[in-house]
Amino acid sequence: MSEAPERSDAASEPESAPESGFFEQYSARALTAGVTVAAIVALLLGGWLFPDSIVGTFADVLTSENTLSAALRLSVPIAFAALGGIFSEKSGVINIGLEGLLIISAFTAIYVTDVTGGVWIGFGGGILASTLLALLFAVVTIEFRADQIIAGLAVWLIALGLAPFASQVIYGGPNTPTVPTPGAISVPVLAEIPFFGALFSASPSVYLLFLAVGLSWYVFERTTFGRWVRASGENPKALDTAGVSVARVRYAAVLLSGVLAGMGGSALSLDLGQFTGNGPTMVNGKGFIAIVAYLFGNYNPIGAFLSTMLFAGLDAMQTVLQLQGIGIPRQLIRITPFVVVIVVLALVGRTRIPEAAGEHYESGEE
Amino acid sequence: SGGPTGGTDTATDAPETGDGDSGGDSSGEETTTAEPTDDGPAANIGMVYATGGLGDGSFNDQAQQGALQAEEELGISFNEAQPDEVSQFSTFQQQFAGSTDPNYDLVCCIGFLQADALSDSAESYPEQNFMLVDSAVDAPNVNNYVFAEHEGSYLAGLMASLLTTQEFSAGAGSTAGDSTNVGFVGGVESDLIQKFEAGFVAGVQAGSDDVDVSTNYTGSFNDPAAGKEAATAMYNSGADIVYHAAGNTGTGVFQAAQEQEKFAIGVDRDQSITKPSYSDVILGSMVKRVDTAVYTSIQSVVEGNFEGGNTSELGLDQEGVALVYGDQLGSEIPQDVADQVATAREDIIAGDIDVPSSPQ
Amino acid sequence: MDTAVHLDGITKRFPGVVANDDVDLAVERGTVHALLGENGAGKTTLMNVLYGLYEPTSGQVFVDDAERRFDSPRDAIDAGIGMIHQHFMLVDPMTVTENITLGNEPKKWGGLAVDRAAAREAVVELSERYGFDVDPDARIEDVSVGEQQRVEILKALYRGADVLILDEPTAVLTPQEVEELFEVLEELTAQGKTIIFITHKLGEAMRAADEITVLRDGRNVGTVDAEGTTRENLAELMVGREVLLDVDRPPAETGDVVASVSDIVVEDDRGVRAVDEVSLEVREGEVFGIAGVDGNGQSELIEALTGLAAPEAGRIEFLNEDVTDASRRQRIESGMAYIPEDRQERGLVMDFDLVENGLLGSQHSPEFGPNGRIDWPATREHAESIIEEYDVRPPNPDSISESLSGGNQQKFIVGREFSRDPELVVAAHPTRGVDVGSIEFIHERLLELRKEGVAIVLISSKLEEVQGLSDRLAVMYEGEFIDVVDPAETTEEELGLLMAGERPDADAAQRSEQSVPQGDGADAATGGEHA
């Protein structure tokens, strides 16, 4: 793949933006991105030359507008949670409770919508529930110095129990009834563009996601709060001695992660009009995949979004590939996204995490 | 607003329910609010549902329907258990079987996964009556009910095949006459679901040689998001009718149909009624009368003629499965289609059509 | 002259420790005031009180003659006080400008955005005013320690500090950088700023300060005029007794080569060549010293030697075997003892008790672990004997390492390593943070081992120590041995120049290339960046 190196720069831009750490991982990321792009190009080329081969099928699926719109839909909860995770972890609080935040908001959004009849009120309700749970997490980790990983795990477990519990109490089963869903919004003209039209004909949550990604990027790169969050995660003492309260910044960041994850969870259930609470619930690991996404995206909101799209794109492709009957057993096609994540991780290796992430900080502590 | 209501002991409050389409009409997984008479309920029934739980809008809810009907009509009382792991089946079966307060007259085991546990439980509690849905355990105290899902699915396939090859529009959906495929969304790969698939495919082929079936298994009976993606992908690749046998995952199929302005076919219950918000895209449902099975076996217990050791095979003939047309769209199905479907039904019952029960 | 800062009767207690005991301190505006004292004397604590990081147990703080109560550094900053900590409070991945303006960013668009142009402008303007040399756009992690320190000072100035506190600002600097710093301080006082700086180096205090306050055991034991005092006087105030640190070192009787390193290259974790083709040889009964300002590759060199870092190139031999690729465990087992630089990170498992820590490195040795089992009774005896022999306090093998004071931790490590019957001892800063009595003891033990024919590689940033103990002394600068000298014949000034990277004159260089200075008429050790 001789074209890989040339392309790697362009392709890695979003991820290696100002945040990226030392050279070594920059190059690993660039390499992976390069190889990915090269593979895609080779696939498209192959598909164009041999449209009837399996490669042709892949190429078809890849360039289909439907794949893009499916990927966008699948991205929504993951990407929102990933953005939330970035805020929290960059401030020094590792939030592996994202899964729980998604669950609690997914349920509450349906419940509130069901009770009030307003989809957007439900959306707000979901955000509120998630934010409250995040507040509990913040109090426990920041105030009571609880271990962040264990507390995050607890948040997940609590939500995993609480949402189906409430559904059972209220609706008599772990699954809620169906409520109305917000319709898709189609931007005139733009929606007609081949392939990229998918970006302009989507559920409101997709547009909200675009907005959230952009805003998050802006907050980190351009606002004082963003800088404080970064400093709080890298060297809280520097922030403290600069006269900014680390605890406050961390509270704000964790609550923000609650808000963002809440948007993801609400969007997840409201776009389907139902919460299903059996087993791992409808969230089914999306919160954990969000963590993968932002680590791979190197804590950059745009990088995290693109990583999510990579994963969601694979997921969308596996759905379509199943239909094409390409000879690979369905059960195995379904696990391709997970395999790809492992392979990618093995290639990229370690992510530079914020220096002080996971550590409790007490002002005045020597 | 909740909590206990009423001031007297006998005042029974209707359980607060979710919307009709949550399926269940119960306030909890366990209900003992039968009209109490002086000498107690006509019978005590234990319900052990399939994993997936109530509110799936299909299989479990349909089973519960039978119990509710029996509660109303026969004055029985029932207690429910929703296992979430296979290993809990035997626990619950035995809990019911071993209980003395009350003593359960019948334990209904819903779903084929309970078969293994039940063969042990039935042996351990020879005095206890059991009924099993979707599989057969050979024991003198068990009545089995299996369904010919492939027969009903054949009719669904035939209808889909006939409609997709013509210009048809009704409710919120429409078909394009030139499309040549339809879809099938399954839950977890298993023999049972493949039975649905096989019948459906056979029916589609009977309708027209040119129509293909795209198939997708989401790997879950409770993942509407995956169901939606699968169905959307099918609609986008030209299918305009998708049949699902995927429990609650099917909710996503309906939603995709609505968004894409295409059609779907429900399963297990008449989903145009249990999921009324999608009745404008549900052409029909392949109902599987689990409720009848449950009701009949309860009835036999109440009437004292439960025998055990039987396996009832419920097909089109026994009305154990059927294709029912959608509540809203049914009337718009072209008569010739309905006629052909009706004829096929007769032929199957008469044995003139042999429907395969596993994919070829 | 007016008083810029006045501390009155400050007492600060920590559980079990009185860090400051009724300390008074008055600092005149526009002067440099040095705070002198031994490790643990309470200097940092006192300044943290002034900076609002600690609330004093009792006592008052006056700034500009008004009493102040600081609840947080923010209050202190508002009162015009800035502090540059011993460990810099900088955010590594952020730029110089971002660090300087952190917490006080200029804003635009009604606070919705940081005005980055204005921030940069302010930083450039400020550094020009005081004649600082900093790159506003560089990331902290990419700039030198000296520059980081200037960033810290700018950070304080940016916040309008009139009083600047510097905690041991010279500890990490080369002599030249120290000089530059003192010039900066002069410039600052000339512009009316007040400086308080902490040090335990007498010379620096006398060189840079106008007044000097000495703390001992948390108490102010005297404030003197820098002009009218002597080193001896200060030393006595500091320690409370006369200090003499003279090592009695008999001539070496060297034997065979124990370890040799040839043309080794080691990269640090950033991929920079921290050790650039260095060679050395050490013989039985010889102490090979390595001097240098911290961060010039000494750590990486000994990590490679001891098997904790993999060299990129070069060869390491130990007891005539190539151990370049040998594991750490193999090296331990073949007789290499190592007193690590960082006792709390490496030398001890802080949560283990002394019994368990006594086993560290020997867990697979048949003596304590026959067949992979651990013989705890034998291990306990081992720990007890170290404790006894090295006077570790408290003498309780069950105490958790973390609860020991630094000096006692170090004594335990030294005891453990020496008890291995080593062929080679690599000792990195073996007396850092250790009290005077223990220093003597450790030095004696090192020399005893030397006498027994053990080879020793010694690294220390204390010049007296390496100079006093070594038979040959290499000076390391930027990853290379800039020279290898006979410590007995080299002055402190010469060493200082070498440490600062001033190359020896051509003759000396010549000499070092051909016949390298020898400890005792023995032969070649290599000094060499030439290879």
Added chain:
Amino acid sequence: MNVPDRVRAVLKRLAGASATERILISTAALVLSILVGAVLVLIAGRMTTCTASEAVYYFGTGFCYDPVVVFDRLFLGALGDPLSGGWSPDGQFSVTLRETTLLLFTGLSVALAFRAGIFNIGTQGQMVVGALATALGVLWVSPLVSGVVGTVLLVPFGVLVGAVFGGLYGAIPGLLKAYADANEVITTIMLNFIATGVTLYLVSGAFKDPESAANQTVPLPEYAQFPTLFFGGRQDFSLVALAFGVVAVGGLYYLLEHTAFGYDVRTSGIQPDAAEYGGVDAARTIVASLTLSGALGGIAGAMYVMMILGTFQTGLPDYGFDGITVSILAGNNPLGVGIAALLFGVLKSGTTVVQFATDVPPQLVGVLRGLIILFVAMPEFFRLVGKRVTDTGSKVVATDGGRPDGDSDE
């Protein structure tokens, strides 16, 4: 995410706490969770409707659910109602022990990895792989033997196969972490999904039992399953399996505390730099501990197949995830795992009793589990409470006695 560092910090803090303090904190966490759970039950009881006669009354208000009954059922029910007289070993109590047995292994699996500073979320997947391997392995050799001899040979063989394959599956994230620096939290989560997918593929295809509608292997012959002694076997519990579990607890304790390997593991778990200094090969220790951890998970799978189900069927219960909670509650101490596994065994088994005997949704127990972990995570909170209690205590003495310290005549 620097989970290892995190884990280290946790361990550090946990190690700092004395054993008594740990037990106190765990107990307090349990009690507090039950209290919160009770409140939750009451709130839920206000949200549903029931007849007045079914309601219970607290504080003058009626509630549809009675927390006292719920917790009575949860705990006493799980123990088979020891107080009611009719206790029999093969009642619910054996379900509790059965769950405990599985949790012992998954708990130990997680605990071992934790001790090595590795957060193994993949015990679930390792269990799934071990379970399938056991089923296939035993089925493969079972025709060669039979009867009691068959049991004596096949059961250990099955456990071994489970251990080997679980171990191999655990080695994958180990190798990825040691040599590619890949975060084990992510890889193990992904490997869980992969294990589920691949086993489904195998069991719905090549290895499917043609007789069964379920995705499962052919059932193991009776003699290839754990023998049921004393407990009748009605609840699929075998004392032999529990004995295996107890031996594993003791064995892991011994391994960690009394062997050089254990020393290496513990050292690299709390202070990797010191471990490296002490000659511990970090990469090898990571791979070895994850392999061993996976082996324990695999044994849990073997137990599931050979004791509970008698076959491998897709959709294994979440014992692997429960193992994480067990291990955390136990402070990652093997002996503590013994106790914590019993507690969670009670909770799991009690769940079905609660569901059977009350109207309260069984997911309550899931909430309780989360609360317990949450409270265990914040020892600081209990220390604070404890301190406040003792502080007020001493104040009272001071005002009473009015005497300066040290001058007491007590």
